[in-house]
Amino acid sequence: MPETNAFDTGALRLFDEVARSGSFTAAAELLGYTQSAVSRRIAALERAAGGPLFERLARGVRLTPAGTALHRHAVAVLDRLGRAGEELAAIHRGQGGVLRVGAFATANVDLVPRALKRFVSRRPHVELRLTEGLSARLLERLHAGALDVAVISDYPAGLPAEAARAVPLGEDRLLVALPAGHRLAAEPEVDLRDLAGETWIEAAPRGQPTLLATACAAAGFAPRGGLRVAEWSGKFGFVAAGLGVTLVPELAARAVPADLVLRPLMGTVPVRRVYAALPETPLPAAQELVEMLGEWDVCTTVSPT
Template sequence: MFDSRHIKTFHEVVTRGSYSAAARALGYTQPAITQQMKALERAVGVPLFTRVGRGLRLTEAGEALARHAETILDSLGTAQRQIGALARLQAGRVRVCAFPSANATLIPAAMARLLADHPGIRVELLEAEPPESVQRLLRGECDIALAFQYPGVPAAELPPELVETPLLEDRLTVLLPVGHPLARRHAVRLADLADERWIAGCPRCRANLLHICADEGYTPDVVFTTDDNLAVQSLVAAGVGVALMPSLVLSFMCHAKVTGRLVEPHQHRRVTAYVLREHLRIPATALVLDELRRAAAARTGC
C-alpha cells in the first residue's frame, strides 16, 4: 500500500531532479526526503532510483511509478475536494422515502429552506406507505424514511440500527358530504357514525378505523377501500360514505362538496422519520433530517 505523502515526495524528486531540490520545494530536510524514498522503495519492493555520479536516474520501476504518480496525485486531489465539499454541505445526495401526504406537505417545506441555504444538496424523493418505506431504508434504497403509526395498531419491532425521530402528531378528521346532518357540529363523536357507510384508506388506516370503531362498540360498514386520497374525497362528496382523513391530507386537498370535522374522542397518527444510526454522521443526511424537524414543528405550531 502506497503512502500518498511518499508519492507526492517522489513526484517532486522526479520533477526537481534531486533530493535536495525536492527538499527545498517541500520545506523538508534532505534526510527526511531520503527516509521517505527508502520507505516508498520498501513498499514497492524494488529500487526506484540509481545514482549516476552526483545525480539520480530512475530505475525501470521508478519510470513506471513516475508515469502514474501525477495521475494518482490528481485523483487524490479530486477526491479530497469532493469529500471536502460534502463535509462543508456544498454537495451531497440524500434519498428520502415518504408516504404521499408527507411528500406533498412536509417535504416541500423542508426542501425549500434546504435549497435556499445549501443549493448543492440534491434530494431524491421516493414514495411508499409504511412499513415498506422503512424496509426500503433497511435495504439501502433510501437514506431517510418517513412513516406513520396509529396508537392502537401494533407496530413491528424495529432493528437497533435504526434511529427514530418523532416529527408530529397528525390529527384525524371525519369527512362528511356537505349538507350531512352532523356537518353542523364543530366535532363529531365516533359513536354517532355507527350507522354510516365508510370509505377506508391504506391497510394501516383501515386497521386503525376498525380498531377505534371497535372501542366505540361497533364494526364500521366499509363499502370502499382505496389508497387514493382524491378518490376518497370524491366518494364522500357523492354521498357514498364517510371517511377518516389525516390533517396532512386535508391541508393540500379538499373537495368543494366535502367538509371535515374533528373526531371525538381525539384521534391521531404519529409521523416519524427513520435513519440508520451510522448515517447520522453524514452531514447532508443530518441536515435534511433537521429541516424535516423544522418543517414539522412549523406545521404543529400553526
C-alpha cells in the same frame, strides 16, 4: 520482487514534487524530508517500476519516458484523491454528497416537501434521493444502510424496538372528508357516532387493521363497508360524487380538493405519532433535516361553513 507499498500516496506526492521541481534537494526542502530520504523513496519507486524514472544530471534530474508515463498517472491519482477528500469533507460538514430520505406516503403530501424545500435552500449542493414506503420497510432499509433518515409512524403496530434513534415529530389526527351537500357539512366538528350509518370509502383490503376501524370501534360501532379505492385522489372523487365519506390524516389535508368539506372529529379519536428515524452514526445533513422536520406545524385545510 516489487515493493508492494512503493506506489503509496506519499511516494506519489514525493515523485510528483521531484518531477515538478527537477531536483531531489528542492523536493526535500518543500516536503520536509532529507535529501537521502528522498533518494531512498525514489529508488524504491524505480525498483517497483522496473527501471529508472529520472535521468540524473549534473544539476538536478528530469523524467525518463517511463517516468513521464508514471507522472501522468500519478497526477491523475493525486487529483482524484484530492477531490475525494474535498467531497468527504463536504459530506461531513453537511454541505455535499447524497442524502437518502425515506417517508411514508402521507408524510410526502406536505411535511417532507416543506422541510426539504428549506433544506435545499440551505444545502443546495447536497443531492437528495427519496424513497416512499411503509414505515416497517423504511426502517429495514435504514438499518441496512440504504437510507440516511426515515420519516415513519407508529401505525398500525406501534414503534418497533429497533427504532431507538427515532425523534418524535408530532401527532397526526384524523379528519373526515364529506361531500359538499352532506347533512353535517356545516358543523364545526363532527361526532363520529353521527356517521355510523354512512358508507365508507376505504383503501386497505378487508381484514387488515385500519385507523377507520379503530376509530369506529372506539365510538361504539363497526363501519359500514363501501367501495375500496387505493389512491387518495380516487377516494376523494367518490366522496365528491356523494358515494360515501372517508377519513383523512391531517398530514394529507392539503391534498383534499376544495369541493370537499373537511371537518375535525370531536371526542377521543385515535392518532398516529410521527417520527424521524436515524442510523447510529447519522450524517450531519440528516440531522439538519430532522431539525427542520421537527419544526412541523400542521396547518389543517378545513373547509369554511
